[in-house]
Amino acid sequence: MTMMRAIGLMSGTSLDGVDVALIETDGEDVKVVRSHNGYLEPLGPTGYRGYTDEDRELLRRALSDSEAVVAREDRPGCLAEAEAFVTAAHAEAVEAFLSANGLSASDIDVIGFHGQTVVHRPDQRMSVQIGDGAALSRRLGIPVVSDLRHADIAAGGQGAPLVPVFHKALAKAAGFEGALGILNIGGVANATLIASNGDVIAFDTGPGNALIDDWMRERTGRPLDDGGRTAARGRPDEPLLAWLLTHPFFFRRPPKSLDRNWFSHKLAGQLSTEDGAATLTAFTARAVARALDHAPEIPTRWIVAGGGARNGELVRLLNYHLRTEITTADAIGWSSAYLEAQAFAHLAVRSLKGLPITFPSTTGVREAMTGGVLARPEA
Ligand SMILES: Nc1ncnc2c1ncn2[C@@H]1O[C@H](COP(=O)(O)OP(=O)(O)OP(=O)(O)O)[C@@H](O)[C@H]1O
Ligand SMILES: CC(=O)N[C@H]1[C@@H]2OC[C@@H](O2)[C@@H](O)[C@@H]1O[C@H](C)C(=O)O
Numbered sequence: 001m002t003m004m005r006a007i008g009l010m011s012g013t014s015l016d017g018v019d020v021a022l023i024e025t026d027g028e029d030v031k032v033v034r035s036h037n038g039y040l041e042p043l044g045p046t047g048y049r050g051y052t053d054e055d056r057e058l059l060r061r062a063l064s065d066s067e068a069v070v071a072r073e074d075r076p077g078c079l080a081e082a083e084a085f086v087t088a089a090h091a092e093a094v095e096a097f098l099s100a101n102g103l104s105a106s107d108i109d110v111i112g113f114h115g116q117t118v119v120h121r122p123d124q125r126m127s128v129q130i131g132d133g134a135a136l137s138r139r140l141g142i143p144v145v146s147d148l149r150h151a152d153i154a155a156g157g158q159g160a161p162l163v164p165v166f167h168k169a170l171a172k173a174a175g176f177e178g179a180l181g182i183l184n185i186g187g188v189a190n191a192t193l194i195a196s197n198g199d200v201i202a203f204d205t206g207p208g209n210a211l212i213d214d215w216m217r218e219r220t221g222r223p224l225d226d227g228g229r230t231a232a233r234g235r236p237d238e239p240l241l242a243w244l245l246t247h248p249f250f251f252r253r254p255p256k257s258l259d260r261n262w263f264s265h266k267l268a269g270q271l272s273t274e275d276g277a278a279t280l281t282a283f284t285a286r287a288v289a290r291a292l293d294h295a296p297e298i299p300t301r302w303i304v305a306g307g308g309a310r311n312g313e314l315v316r317l318l319n320y321h322l323r324t325e326i327t328t329a330d331a332i333g334w335s336s337a338y339l340e341a342q343a344f345a346h347l348a349v350r351s352l353k354g355l356p357i358t359f360p361s362t363t364g365v366r367e368a369m370t371g372g373v374l375a376r377p378e379a
Pocket of ligand 2: 127160163164340
């Protein structure tokens with residue numbers, strides 16, 4: 001099949017910025033190259049457009065104002081302003097990326113545009129990602145696929161996670177054998193479990209970095225615990241941790257997905273900065289370990305991606321709780337930081353071709369289905 005050149009754009013729940021990645025894919029197989037250390041990695045450059053404090057403040061207000069959303073078209077409070085900003089920030093990110101890599105719009109077949117999640121209520125069949133795909137397509141002169149969660153959620157699925165079909169393509173390209181776990185630790189964490197016979201299940205495991213980030217911002221003014229160094233100096237509050245893990249979410253059978261706002265860093269309340277960071281970091285790690293309760297086959301290899309892979313204390317705890325050695329995505333030639341953006345490039349091509357992007361075992365939707373809305377520049 002012919003390979004297409006696709007750009008994926010992700011602005012995740014951490015609200016840190018726009019990730020940009022170009023890959024070549026036919027929607028089934030991803031073009032890979034052998035990296036310097038012998039692993040197979042997706043071919044293509046990546047880019048990033050960080051949010052300023054002011055940008056992040058607007059997005060935070062948008063998250064809060066979005067509580068008033070009743071129908072998915074609603075844009076209460078600052079949501080319309082935030083949506084225009086998200087579209088413009090993504091356009092700038094792509095323009096800078098193209099020029100940095102000597103590319104022009106005609107070199108790109110399609111863009112997969114995730115947008116910024118502001119509402120995720122699968123029980124109400126609603127998940128809203130702000131960002132205007134049609135406007136982005138017109139500005140860039142490139143076809144854009146957006147709104148990739150809606151069809152699934154409207155059909156009764158969780159609308160998340162969407163990356164598993166890309167994880168599976170990467171695992172196939174790498175030729176991994178045996179049961180494999182792929183963990184993405186963004187604001188929220190999600191796991192893809194691939195059994196030795198190729199069967200896939202996927203679900204959100206619980207909070208990722210979001211609570212740690214919120215805690216650090218409140219206590220230190222810096223929005224992350226660099227390397228997990230603060231957590232490493234503290235002691236987790238065991239009774240609080242045990243209580244947090246009694247939340248019904250952890251007992252629900254997958255597929256399941258989580259909204260960023262279902263848990264709050266305020267739960268660590270009165271603890272010292274270090275002990276609070278240690279407790280919230282341990283919470284993320286133990287919530288991930290609860291994934292093993294739902295695994296049809298215990299993975300013998302775990303690959304960890306997302307910003308959380310750079311939190312040394314979190315990785316140390318995961319090594320302990322997952323009972324097997326874990327490897328960071330970067331160590332095997334995959335990109336910890338850009339895997340999700342690459343996934344949305346792959347998903348856009350699958351959407352263009354009408355291939356399924358969600359499955360009963362990944363979102364709980366009744367049957368495998370495609371999704372996404374295509375906008376063409378001339379429309
Ligand atoms: N050096 C570091 N030390 C500790 N944590 C880090 C480091 N670098 C990044 N992070 C964490 O990673 C987060 C960003 O992760 P990532 O970009 O994967 O999230 P996202 O894509 O926004 O989220 P999601 O996957 O939920 O959509 C930061 O907010 C921070 O918590
Ligand atoms: C609703 C939403 O935006 N969910 C995100 C979030 O961030 C991580 C986790 O929660 C995952 O379910 C999803 O993103 C990834 C990209 C996904 O859909 O696979």
